[in-house]
Amino acid sequence: MPAEIDDLDAPRYDASLAALTPSVLASLGVPGEPDPLGLPPTRRACVLLVDGMGWELLRENRAHAPFLAGLLDSGRPIAAGCPTTTATSLTTVGTGLAPGHHGVVGYQVAIPGTERLLNQLRWGDPEIVPEDWQPHATAYERAERAGVRTAYIAADAYRGSGLSRASARGSRYVGADSITELAVRAGEALAGDDRVLAFVYHSDLDSFGHVCGVDSPYWRLHLGYVDRLAEQIADSLPPDTALYITADHGMVDTAPQTRIDIETEPAFNAGVRLRAGEPRARQVYTREGAASDVADAWRELLGERALVLTRDEALARGLFGEVDDAVRPRIGDVIALARGATALVAPESERTLSTLVGHHGSLTAAELRVPLLRVATAA
Numbered sequence: 001m002p003a004e005i006d007d008l009d010a011p012r013y014d015a016s017l018a019a020l021t022p023s024v025l026a027s028l029g030v031p032g033e034p035d036p037l038g039l040p041p042t043r044r045a046c047v048l049l050v051d052g053m054g055w056e057l058l059r060e061n062r063a064h065a066p067f068l069a070g071l072l073d074s075g076r077p078i079a080a081g082c083p084t085t086t087a088t089s090l091t092t093v094g095t096g097l098a099p100g101h102h103g104v105v106g107y108q109v110a111i112p113g114t115e116r117l118l119n120q121l122r123w124g125d126p127e128i129v130p131e132d133w134q135p136h137a138t139a140y141e142r143a144e145r146a147g148v149r150t151a152y153i154a155a156d157a158y159r160g161s162g163l164s165r166a167s168a169r170g171s172r173y174v175g176a177d178s179i180t181e182l183a184v185r186a187g188e189a190l191a192g193d194d195r196v197l198a199f200v201y202h203s204d205l206d207s208f209g210h211v212c213g214v215d216s217p218y219w220r221l222h223l224g225y226v227d228r229l230a231e232q233i234a235d236s237l238p239p240d241t242a243l244y245i246t247a248d249h250g251m252v253d254t255a256p257q258t259r260i261d262i263e264t265e266p267a268f269n270a271g272v273r274l275r276a277g278e279p280r281a282r283q284v285y286t287r288e289g290a291a292s293d294v295a296d297a298w299r300e301l302l303g304e305r306a307l308v309l310t311r312d313e314a315l316a317r318g319l320f321g322e323v324d325d326a327v328r329p330r331i332g333d334v335i336a337l338a339r340g341a342t343a344l345v346a347p348e349s350e351r352t353l354s355t356l357v358g359h360h361g362s363l364t365a366a367e368l369r370v371p372l373l374r375v376a377t378a379a
């Protein structure tokens with residue numbers, strides 16, 4: 001692999017969503033939490049996570065988000081994690097652990113010892129117990145144990161879901177089904193004298209990006225709504241409160257001519273047992289002993305359009321951080337991370353996913369870098 005096109009570096013987990021959570025807990029006085037980001041002490045903290053609002057996208061569209069644009073100069077980009085996908089990032093931010101440790105290592109992965117896939121976003125397998133699959137204490141459990149009241153404010157549809165249990169158990173779940181309600185519930189959660197950790201999750205911007213593309217008036221219009229949401233929460237902060245605005249990943253637009261069919265082309269399937277991941281971050285599970293042959297074949301077929309690694313190569317690069325033994329077999333034997341506008345689609349088995357414009361999952365700057373913006377009120 002020539003160095004000049006090898007642009008997909010491992011996330012810096014010491015400046016990532018995995019570092020944000022312990023830093024926020026430390027800022028609230030929770031004992032035993034490291035503070036890698038050096039956040040100032042505060043009585044209350046609110047984390048607003050906007051699904052799909054990458055740092056690069058926000059900077060390019062600052063004219064459509066005047067409130068957030070005003071925070072960019074004092075803010076900084078941090079890394080999401082690998083892969084850049086919601087299930088992984090929500091668990092990273094919910095535990096303060098890198099993916100190799102918390103174990104939610106993709107949109108969908110193979111369940112070790114089976115021939116089944118687990119969609120970790122929708123948690124389509126009742127046999128997989130979220131508390132066993134992701135056994136580590138969440139930020140909310142650690143906060144509540146230290147006497148910090150928590151609130152997880154998101155659409156009611158996610159209450160008690162597998163991903164919510166894996167990533168956010170121990171929080172007090174507050175359902176909020178509209179963008180206005182999110183701001184109102186955040187204000188309520190932060191009111192009073194308690195030390196508080198409030199987490200607010202908004203998903204619609206990602207949906208507009210997937211369906212319409214990020215280079216679309218619909219995405220930009222919705223960014224304006226997100227801007228007002230952030231401003232409304234900021235305006236209602238009580239004294240001694242910090243608001244952090246971040247995201248789970250960015251996004252890139254693909255086009256019909258940049259979508260590669262990896263399903264019907266036989267060359268992509270020789271030696272492959274199961275195909276998982278998503279179009280920008282494929283994880284494939286190979287037949288016994290076939291991993292390096294499959295990786296070689298995919299490299300040959302994809303050229304510069306994707307970075308193809310065996311699991312061992314991905315682990316050696318630190319893509320997932322340090323990897324626990326229980327997590328290792330969940331990671332694909334071969335991983336393909338898309339470059340440019342490439343999407344690796346499976347049009348028959350993933351009909352809807354294969355026609356979407358916007359995608360994420362890979363480690364380009366547009367996908368990996370997310371904002372860390374801060375607004376705070378005085379004590």
Ligand SMILES: [Zn+2]
Nearest residue numbers: 052086206210
């Ligand atoms: Zn998405």
